Amino acid sequence: xxxxxxxxxxxxxxxxxxxxxxxxxxxxxxxxxxxxxxxxxxxxxxxxxxxxxxxxxxxxxxxxxxxxxxxxxxxxxxxxxxxxxxxxxxxxxxxxxxxxxxxxxxxxxxxxxxxxxxxxxxxxxxxxxxxxxxxxxxxxxxxxxxxxxxxxxxxxxxxxxxxxxxxxxxxxxxxxxxxxxxxxxxxxxxxxxxxxxxxxxxxxxxxxxxxxxxxxxxxxxxxxxxxxxxxxxxxxxxxxxxxxxxxxxxxxxxxxxxxxxxxxxxxxxxxxxxxxxxxxxxxxxxxxxxxxxxxxxxxxxxxxxxxxxxxxxxxxxxxxxxxxxxxxxxxxxxxxxxxxxxxxxxxxxxxxxxxxxxxxxxxxxxxxxxxxxxxxxxxxxxxxxxxxxxxxxxxxxxxxxxxxxxxxxxxxxxxxxxxxxxxxxxxxxxxxxxxxxxxxxxxxxxxxxxxxxxxxxxxxxxxxxxxxxxxxxxxxxxxxxxxxxxxxxxxxxxxxxxxxxxxxxxxxxxxxxxxxxxxxxxxxxxxxxxxxxxxxxxxxxxxxxxxxxxxxxxxxxxxxxxxxxxxxxxxxxxxxxxxxxxxxxxxxxxxxxxxxxxxxxxxxxxxxxxxxxxxxxxxxxxxxxxxxxxx
Amino acid sequence: xxxxxxxxxxxxxxxxxxxxxxxxxxxxxxxxxxxxxxxxxxxxxxxxxxxxxxxxxxxxxxxxxxxxxxxxxxxxxxxxxxxxxxxxxxxxxxxxxxxxxxxxxxxxxxxxxxxxxxxxxxxxxxxxxxxxxxxxxxxxxxxxxxxxxxxxxxxxxxxxxxxxxxxxxxxxxxxxxxxxxxxxxxxxxxxxxxxxxxxxxxxxxxxxxxxxxxxxxxxxxxxxxxxxxx
Numbered sequence: 001x002x003x004x005x006x007x008x009x010x011x012x013x014x015x016x017x018x019x020x021x022x023x024x025x026x027x028x029x030x031x032x033x034x035x036x037x038x039x040x041x042x043x044x045x046x047x048x049x050x051x052x053x054x055x056x057x058x059x060x061x062x063x064x065x066x067x068x069x070x071x072x073x074x075x076x077x078x079x080x081x082x083x084x085x086x087x088x089x090x091x092x093x094x095x096x097x098x099x100x101x102x103x104x105x106x107x108x109x110x111x112x113x114x115x116x117x118x119x120x121x122x123x124x125x126x127x128x129x130x131x132x133x134x135x136x137x138x139x140x141x142x143x144x145x146x147x148x149x150x151x152x153x154x155x156x157x158x159x160x161x162x163x164x165x166x167x168x169x170x171x172x173x174x175x176x177x178x179x180x181x182x183x184x185x186x187x188x189x190x191x192x193x194x195x196x197x198x199x200x201x202x203x204x205x206x207x208x209x210x211x212x213x214x215x216x217x218x219x220x221x222x223x224x225x226x227x228x229x230x231x232x233x234x235x236x237x238x239x240x241x242x243x244x245x246x247x248x249x250x251x252x253x254x255x256x257x258x259x260x261x262x263x264x265x266x267x268x269x270x271x272x273x274x275x276x277x278x279x280x281x282x283x284x285x286x287x288x289x290x291x292x293x294x295x296x297x298x299x300x301x302x303x304x305x306x307x308x309x310x311x312x313x314x315x316x317x318x319x320x321x322x323x324x325x326x327x328x329x330x331x332x333x334x335x336x337x338x339x340x341x342x343x344x345x346x347x348x349x350x351x352x353x354x355x356x357x358x359x360x361x362x363x364x365x366x367x368x369x370x371x372x373x374x375x376x377x378x379x380x381x382x383x384x385x386x387x388x389x390x391x392x393x394x395x396x397x398x399x400x401x402x403x404x405x406x407x408x409x410x411x412x413x414x415x416x417x418x419x420x421x422x423x424x425x426x427x428x429x430x431x432x433x434x435x436x437x438x439x440x441x442x443x444x445x446x447x448x449x450x451x452x453x454x455x456x457x458x459x460x461x462x463x464x465x466x467x468x469x470x471x472x473x474x475x476x477x478x479x480x481x482x483x484x485x486x487x488x489x490x491x492x493x494x495x496x497x498x499x500x501x502x503x504x505x506x507x508x509x510x511x512x513x514x515x516x517x518x519x520x521x522x523x524x525x526x527x528x529x530x531x532x533x534x535x536x537x538x539x540x541x542x543x544x545x546x547x548x549x550x551x552x553x554x555x556x557x558x559x560x561x562x563x564x565x566x567x568x569x570x571x572x573x574x575x576x577x578x579x580x581x582x583x584x585x586x587x588x589x590x591x592x593x594x595x596x597x598x599x600x601x602x603x604x605x606x607x608x609x610x611x612x613x614x615x616x617x618x619x620x621x622x623x624x625x626x627x628x629x630x631x
Numbered sequence: 632x633x634x635x636x637x638x639x640x641x642x643x644x645x646x647x648x649x650x651x652x653x654x655x656x657x658x659x660x661x662x663x664x665x666x667x668x669x670x671x672x673x674x675x676x677x678x679x680x681x682x683x684x685x686x687x688x689x690x691x692x693x694x695x696x697x698x699x700x701x702x703x704x705x706x707x708x709x710x711x712x713x714x715x716x717x718x719x720x721x722x723x724x725x726x727x728x729x730x731x732x733x734x735x736x737x738x739x740x741x742x743x744x745x746x747x748x749x750x751x752x753x754x755x756x757x758x759x760x761x762x763x764x765x766x767x768x769x770x771x772x773x774x775x776x777x778x779x780x781x782x783x784x785x786x787x788x789x790x791x792x793x794x795x796x797x798x799x800x801x802x803x804x805x806x807x808x809x810x811x812x813x814x815x816x817x818x819x820x821x822x823x824x825x826x827x828x829x830x831x832x833x834x835x836x837x838x839x840x841x842x843x844x845x846x847x848x849x850x851x852x853x854x855x856x857x858x859x860x861x
Contacts, residue, residue: 230693388705393697422727425701427720485716486701
């Protein structure tokens with residue numbers, strides 16, 4: 001048996017963690033980075049690049065690179081039109097896009113309408129692209145175990161997290177992605193709940209917790225009761241379409257409108273990278289600069305000062321959209337804000353001071369942020385994976401289904417069978433009958449959502465129960481049974497009780513992959529080349545170089561730079577650093593690994609003194625020997 | 632010909648017999664397939680009493696979750712995995728129902744064989760005891776609605792709605808008290824004559840029907856209140 005890991009498959013970044021001697025730890029790369037950007041790029045020769053290398057390629061070959069794929073998981077083409085317009089890659093639902101005749105779907109099964117993303121000349125489904133990210137994480141973990149000297153370093157099973165507010169189709173798509181990556185998905189768990197598990201570990205406390213999770217693309221709020229090691233979710237709510245990405249889009253749009261003319265995708269990506277950097281800066285400083293030196297189609301670059309107050313004005317409406325779901329979750333749990341004992345922050349976007357102020361106001365207390373908000377979900381996933389394989393019983397997660405499930409009845413009305421916020425696993429049954437004489441079949445239309453009308457709910461699947469003997473209308477007794485498993489995934493069966501005609505289906509979502517498609521993709525996935533060993537070493541060197549470059553840039557950009565370094569720097573020291581920085585930056589663009597490494601080392605060397613000065617002055621502690629990354 | 636309920640379960644693992652409400656085989660300790668649907672009290676090992684210590688229920692819920700949850704049957708044989716899924720689902724449902732006082736009474740009525748409180752078509756008939764009041768209230772609401780549509784004075788309309796609501800609220804409080812009395816009576820009647828016990832349940836059912844009706848009336852008044860505010 002191989003190893004087991006916990007994976008946070010995020011909109012912007014993904015992470016992998018495992019439990020070591022009873023303690024969850026995230027797995028880092030050589031430059032100490034735990035985050036793998038959820039970006040996938042296809043090289044000219046078909047090689048697949050994932051993570052930071054793919055992120056760099058976003059600046060040079062945006063048409064061959066996809067990001068924010070999580071926003072497309074389990075969705076139909078009409079759900080995502082708005083998003084697709086903002087992204088550099090094409091999104092569509094091409095018939096016969098790839099593969100053999102009739103897409104391999106079984107007879108009678110509706111043809112899958114799954115959406116695809118075009119990269120270069122190939123169409124990929126979102127689960128396939130996510131599988132590339134998962135495979136990268138699997139590889140990273142395997143490397144870690146191998147270096148540790150494990151005889152069996154293979155990673156074959158994982159717990160993968162999803163936003164609590166993900167619907168059935170989105171969960172199933174995530175499970176499919178895991179399968180495509182060669183992982184047995186032990187369990188799909190909700191991100192905020194996973195986070196609570198990581199927080200609950202050492203505190204051993206009890207009480208009512210609100211987990212506020214604002215990530216790159218999604219927002220969740222979960223209210224939990226922790227007692228006696230049981231983490232019971234009382235209510236959850238959220239928005240699968242709200243996150244840091246939206247702030248980046250606003251800032252990018254603002255920059256574009258200030259530039260006032262159309263620029264090529266490469267320049268858009270350069271602007272996007274710069275505004276993201278500025279957004280991060282503004283979580284720490286009151287003011288910063290959005291800076292692009294030059295980009296294709298933007299030779300003179302773009303520079304602009306921006307203050308925190310300005311950013312806050314811009315993003316206020318977005319952040320305010322989290323208030324409604326928080327109030328609803330509290331109401332569903334039957335609680336007042338004052339009943340909340342602890343508020344916990346999860347997700348990179350909760351570093352934003354405005355978000356922290358909002359959470360403090362909503363729950364009337366300062367939120368917890370002791371654990372790294374980027375890492376806490378993966379840590380929790382690792383804990384859950386460990387529980388599953390070890391059978392340890394001191395901790396137990398009891399989660400809920402975020403949305404009600406039901407079927408369409410006469411007049412297009414939704415009849416709910418399992419209500420939202422029901423603890424899972426959950427089952428429900430309801431009796432229905434025919435409305436015409438001698439009706440021998442009924443269509444079962446499975447829906448998810450809170451609205452009265454079927455048309456306003458999410459259509460999950462349709463199937464037909466046949467073979468009902470002719471009877472007057474209203475006489476057949478048709479029992480529809482729903483079962484939600486511990487992953488939050490639904491299966492439905494229908495049975496005519498007078499004759500015992502039965503039909504069971506695992507709900508394969510309308511926008512999901514058929515089993516046949518998954519099988520075929522599994523075979524195809526072996527055909528995608530991954531970067532070879534030499535290419536990987538180069539990528540690792542670039543990653544390390546970039547880490548140092550970014551840290552140096554951030555230091556030099558600090559608004560209080562002059563104050564911090566007053567009288568401490570040698571004449572010409574800053575210029576020497578700037579020169580080393582430029583050389584390192586330039587080296588990253590080459591394919592010469594040794595050059596990249598040399599220039600990284602040179603930059604590290606050039607900044608060592610500065611790092612010490614800043615560390616010393618800002619922390620008021622002498623920590624000699626540290627380098628720039630630690631500042 | 633009548634049917635006889637099953638009183639024992641057969642363990643699919645070792646074949647031993649177990650009482651129908653057992654969760655685990657007394658002989659081999661494996662989880663048992665769900666024996667019967669219906670009695671949530673028995674599932675929790677509780678008597679059919681309406682007065683229920685919610686904290687005790689919560690504790691039992693956590694204990695049973697720890698025994699049944701699919702997390703702990705990940706590597707178990709398929710039959711046990713299924714039994715764990717079934718028992719966990721059932722437990723979650725049972726807990727949700729018993730925790731809610733009104734749902735608890737409705738469940739008791741159902742397992743004691745009384746017809747459901749919710750009518751199939753949703754068009755509840757006015758309970759005879761409420762006829763007069765409902766008639767007066769509807770008349771008042773009609774007048775208020777006309778007044779509002781004619782652009783009447785909002786504070787004045789609100790005052791009239793408040794006044795209309797007061798007797799309904801009082802009615803509801805009275806029902807809550809009555810339901811509590813009847814619940815307590817039911818709990819004292821363990822071992823009493825079947826006819827007496829049945830009479831208590833009938834009375835409870837009557838109160839619940841009226842209660843649902845009163846809640847609908849209050850909802851109507853509240854809707855009207857919102858339209859005035861808008």
